[in-house]
Amino acid sequence: MSTFDINTITRDNVKSLKPYSSARDEFEDFDTAEMIFLDANENPYQNGVNRYPDPQQNSVKAILAKNNLVKQSQILLGNGSDEVLDLLFRAFCEPNKDNIISLPPTYGMYGVLANINAVENREVLLSTDFQPQVEKILEVVDENTKIIFLCSPNNPTGNSFSDESVVKLLQNFKGLVVIDEAYIDFSDKESWLTEIDEYPNLVITQTLSKAYGLAGIRLGVCYASEEVISILNKIKPPYNVNELTQQRAKER
Numbered sequence: 532m533s534t535f536d537i538n539t540i541t542r543d544n545v546k547s548l549k550p551y552s553s554a555r556d557e558f559e560d561f562d563t564a565e566m567i568f569l570d571a572n573e574n575p576y577q578n579g580v581n582r583y584p585d586p587q588q589n590s591v592k593a594i595l596a597k598n599n600l601v602k603q604s605q606i607l608l609g610n611g612s613d614e615v616l617d618l619l620f621r622a623f624c625e626p627n628k629d630n631i632i633s634l635p636p637t638y639g640m641y642g643v644l645a646n647i648n649a650v651e652n653r654e655v656l657l658s659t660d661f662q663p664q665v666e667k668i669l670e671v672v673d674e675n676t677k678i679i680f681l682c683s684p685n686n687p688t689g690n691s692f693s694d695e696s697v698v699k700l701l702q703n704f705k706g707l708v709v710i711d712e713a714y715i716d717f718s719d720k721e722s723w724l725t726e727i728d729e730y731p732n733l734v735i736t737q738t739l740s741k742a743y744g745l746a747g748i749r750l751g752v753c754y755a756s757e758e759v760i761s762i763l764n765k766i767k768p769p770y771n772v773n774e775l776t777q778q779r780a781k782e783r
């Protein structure tokens with residue numbers, strides 16, 4: 532069984548950086564809903580969107596936490612799950628040094644994000660029945676492999692990956708195993724969400740874009756251990772999920 536250590540996989544600059552602090556962060560202990568932050572130059576004339584949005588999107592996360600039986604501190608929201616995937620690269624993959632593994636044919640964004648972030652994308656084809664070739668994947672892993680992307684149910688093949696192969700990867704890989712569950716609501720199989728307390732290296736991404744028909748609002752969700760989520764929180768843009776999106780997400 533591999534031992535996962537967040538410190539060995541996090542980029543040094545991310546470990547040492549001091550996150551941006553917004554005017555709102557200084558009033559954590561207050562109910563800020565009725566306040567206007569003149570020190571952030573918020574306009575005092577109410578029109579529904581004159582205030583900066585909640586950077587932690589707490590009211591959206593409260594619903595997701597309740598529905599999915601996880602803690603709010605195990606959730607990060609993004610401008611679509613594509614932003615969540617990009618944040619994972621930026622937090623954990625050192626440009627021109629680290630690598631990730633993806634399993635074609637699969638969602639093209641993993642490779643694109645690898646290119647954007649100057650991270651090598653090691654491709655290990657799915658088997659002829661579209662399952663991960665676990666032994667081959669583990670052979671391709673080296674000390675600079677930070678993330679394995681599993682899309683399950685997979686785009687474009689439509690099938691889910693076997694529990695056995697997912698568990699083997701979670702147990703034997705010391706980096707992050709990201710399970711992209713953009714299509715989980717269309718599947719008979721359960722989400723891997725029930726396992727996040729079990730595996731500290733498990734990251735799950737979901738989206739409101741497909742089954743919920745809300746691609747236009749751009750809301751992606753990341754579930755992981757508190758330690759992974761707190762690293763992502765350090766680097767995310769403070770207001771990455773806008774007020775209209777938060778409101779619309781709560782109406783669904």
Ligand SMILES: *Cc1c(COP(=O)(O)O)cnc(C)c1O
Pocket residue numbers: 610611612613614638682686711713714737738739740741746749750751
């Ligand atoms: C559509 C899709 C996404 C992106 O979803 P957004 O939340 O709209 O960014 C992620 N992964 C897969 C597999 C997809 O098909």
